[in-house]
Amino acid sequence: QVQLVESGGGLVQAGGSLGLSCAASGRSVSRNVMGWYRQASGKQRELVALIAGGGVTNYADSVKGRFTISRDSAKNMVYLQMNNLKPEDTAVYYCHALPIYWGRGTQVTVSS
Numbered sequence: 001q002v003q004l005v006e007s008g009g010g011l012v013q014a015g016g017s018l019g020l021s022c023a024a025s026g027r028s029v030s031r032n033v034m035g036w037y038r039q040a041s042g043k044q045r046e047l048v049a050l051i052a053g054g055g056v057t058n059y060a061d062s063v064k065g066r067f068t069i070s071r072d073s074a075k076n077m078v079y080l081q082m083n084n085l086k087p088e089d090t091a092v093y094y095c096h097a098l099p100i101y102w103g104r105g106t107q108v109t110v111s112s
Contacts, residue, residue: 002026002101009093009106012085018108020080022095030073033098036080038091038108045094049080063089085110 008020020036031053039045049069050058057069068081078095087110095103 002029002032002097004095004097004101004103006093006095006103006106009108011109011111014085014087014110014112016085016110017081017083018085020082020093020095020106020108022078022080022103024076024078024095024097028073029076029078029097032101034069034071034078035096035098036069036078037094037096038089039094039105040088040091043091048093050098051078082108087112 003025005023006020008018010018012018033050033052035050036048037045038048048060048063049067051069051071066084071078090108090110092105092107094105
């Protein structure tokens with residue numbers, strides 16, 4: 001079993017930055033593909049970014065050039081640095097250890 005706990009969400013003005021963290025426990029996730037997903041109110045959950053064990057990354061088109069996913073396998077942590085935030089980035093952000101483990105999410109609100 002893997003437990004994931006997100007932190008770092010909050011309220012920020014458009015153009016600002018936030019950094020999210022995901023702490024994994026229970027076992028090492030160094031070999032898991034890890035991802036950040038988000039779900040805005042009334043919308044489906046969508047992929048934001050993925051990072052493989054070897055560090056290869058993939059991003060949704062909407063966040064390319066603004067968000068950066070990273071991981072620290074020694075600390076069992078995954079991060080999402082979000083820059084130049086837009087109101088449309090407002091959502092609950094979830095950490096995901098593929099294929100089945102999810103965190104409970106952290107709210108990110110971007111004001112215009």
